[in-house]
Amino acid sequence: MQKDSFYTVNPAVNICFFAAVMLITTFVLHPVIVGVSLAAACAYTLMLKGRKAFVYMLAFVVPVVLAVSVINPLFNHEGVTVLFYLWNGNAMTYEAVIYGCVSACMFAALIMWFFCLNCVMTSDKYVYLFGRIIPTLSLVFSMVLRFVPGIISRIREVSQARRSISPDFGKNPIKGIRHGLSTVSVTVTWALEKAVNVSDSMKSRGYGLGRRTSFSVFSFDKRDCALSAIMLVCFAACVAALASKTISFRFYPSIKQTFAGWAAYGGCAAFAVLCALPVLLNIKENIAWRILKSRI
Amino acid sequence: MSEKTNKEDKKKAYRLALSVIVALILVPAVIALGVAVWDDRKFYIVSLIIIIMSMVPFALRFESRKLRARELVVLAAMIAIGVAARAAFYMTPQFKPAVAVAIITGIAFGCESGFIAGAMIAFVSNFIFGQGSWTPWQMEAMGILGFLGGILFHKRDGSLPKLLPLCVFGGLGTLIIYGLIVDTSTVITTQSVITWEKLTAAYVSGFGPNIVHAAATVIFLLILAKPLLGKLNRVRVKYGLLE
Incomplete structure (x- = not known):
């Protein structure tokens, strides 16, 4: 991953950002809102992963979008503007086509946001977030995260050891499968015994005697405060605009859209700022870095 | 000992009450809210909320079991x-x-x-x-x-x-x-x-x-x-x- 400033803010800010953006994207089926969200998601993905990964991403997303936008008019015949009739006599309507396109773009934006979420929300951040609310489950979660690479590297070790003591390794496929099975069997036994060892160690260090404290490298600084404040204001403005019914889009039976007045523009602008927050943060930090460098 | 079992019983009753509240009140309330308030995406939000709520009792029970x-x-x-x-x-x-x-x-x-x-x-x-x-x-x-x-x-x-x-x-x-x-x-x-x-x-x-x-x-x-x-x-x- 390239250097990303949003990655370094407090995990609570991270998760609130993604929750707010995905919530609005998923539940407001309005072309403008969906478009803003999709554009911001694309920009952030580009910033996170670079152009090459973005093109790969598109190769995955575009077929999905096409499929979803075709499926709706094929199965849904509501709407008054008939474009043409299908082979089975069902109507293909303009409204259903538009609906399919908008919901496909919504889905694409959601996929992109989840892609960004996977980059930004690493597992340590989940442990930090849930450690206080559900301590036991978080403990299990962090132990699983630790065990998985351990098991995989142990499988490699065992299989290497077995390979070096058996001369006919890799010649007979049936023997190969048996080798694989006993490697897995050995590793599973090892993992379970290791678990008991770990628990003994935990017990001797006083697990279960009192409240567990946990170490984390995250702090809530001024920047996090500022970001949370901006997010809160933008989210509230956006929700207020949506609640005032100035942004709405009706698909069936005929398309009727409302997007007028300062409330609609304000709400949409607030949503744009909210979505673009990571990108803006990166740009701001880049400028600050350039200025600092030019002073040297 | 009896005090302890009493406490345990209270906890059990509390958890049962919680499950009943979730199953009988919260879930229908969410469905009703979905039908009344959200037009477009009601299936998505209602099902998502119900799924998350159905996991909550398990998580709470797991936390309180003192394994x-x-x-x-x-x-x-x-x-x-x-x-x-x-x-x-x-x-x-x-x-x-x-x-x-x-x-x-x-x-x-x-x-x-x-x-x-x-x-x-x-x-x-x-x-x-x-x-x-x-x-x-x-x-x-x-x-x-x-x-x-x-x-x-x-x-x-x-x-x-x-x-x-x-x-x-x-x-x-x-x-x-x-x-x-x-x-x-x-x-x-x-x-x-x-x-x-x-x-x-x-x-x-x-x-x-x-x-x-x-x-x-x-x-x-x-x-x-x-x-x-x-x-x-x-x-x-x-x-x-x-x-």
């Missing part, structure tokens, strides 16, 4: 085995042993831990396969399978279940429960107007992958159930676990 360190860590090891097993078969789509491991964990540890194991395997392995809107549904589906595995086959004395019913349950459970939940989630996530035609189309197109998934579960239950449960039994006898 001993041993059970906790061995459970974590089983979940890790499930995640590693799913990751090992990353090249074969749908042909994954994760459900089998969740069911086996349910058999060994009981239904509640089975749910936690299934949900956790889905959640953690999606750090490898990618989190997405499908994560809650996968967690719920695998959790239910682990839970049912525990209910149907968990024995207090740790004796092994019969293989035939286990495989029938694993195959049908994966095909019907997991398949239905995940395919329905596809329709609910991508479409806003849900019709029977769309659902049928999703189930029909999902049938092939679901059959592969179910076959994988049956095969892995056949291969893994006896040795894995045997190993867990061995650890139990050797270290005096889970009693």
